[in-house]
Amino acid sequence: MNILHLNKGQLMKQIILLIGVCFLVSACSDTLPADMHTEIKSSTHQKAPIQAQDDSITINHYDRSPSEWGEFVSGVKTQLDTNQKQIALTFDACGGAHGSGYDQAIIDYLIEQEIPATLFMNKRWIEENPDTFQQLANNPLFQIENHGTHHKPLSVTGKEAYGINGTKDAQAAYDEVMVNQDHISSITGEAPSYFRSGTAHYDDVAVDLVEALGLEVVNYDILGDAGGTHSSDEVEESLLQARAGSIALLHMNQPSSGTSGGVQAAIPQLQNDGFEFIKLDQADLK
CATH class of the missing domain: 1.20.5 (Single alpha-helices involved in coiled-coils or other helix-helix interfaces)
Structure with missing residues (x-):
């Protein structure tokens, strides 16, 4: 035109x-x-709110006041959901200056007797025992689960247990879970399904956060060795209190404790009583 x-x-x-x-x-x-x-x-370089497994939930959702604190708050699983005579042995590896040892005697016994167990591994212990961790992760008898990054009680307010300060807020609780979750996944190629905090203490908001991340929080109904402080007789006595669906809390990072002796004394008796040992992922939890 x-x-x-x-x-x-x-x-x-x-x-x-x-x-x-x-x-x-x-x-x-x-x-x-x-x-x-x-x-x-500018907007693409801002730190976005951390997303839980459900994309509709952000970390800010968990900045609220908890109403429960302890080992048995709402949402924490303590037993197998079964009426059969089944027991889950769970062993914590806590890490740190006084907790990075390896009770090879108990692991060797479990392997020799073909007793399955669930191992809750702290990131500090994994870093101190990388070759042993890899061997355990490769053994089908054992199920590897998440015992936190710094072995802290899981809190959104910094509440302490046994003189150990808990995670200070929801972001710190997220990191306590997910830094080790990613660490284990990067080594084994499999993401843990269960979480147990250092000291096994939580508030109810922190438990909600863990569940939103797709993990179940697991404690116990048998305190097997009291953090590796019980004698072998006390460990044996504790384990013999098992009932259908029991979850026993024991430790594999204190080789000088009575844990190994007590476990080796109790297992044959429990087997004679008709109990079967299983890993956590072989049953629903309650």
């Missing part, structure tokens, strides 16, 4: 049309005004 032959009104219409087309083209192109580029670049 030759705009030289247009009258004034027609010329104005054509100019308006051309301006509109220019705006449409610029909106669909990668060329944006400088201030718009700055805004987009």
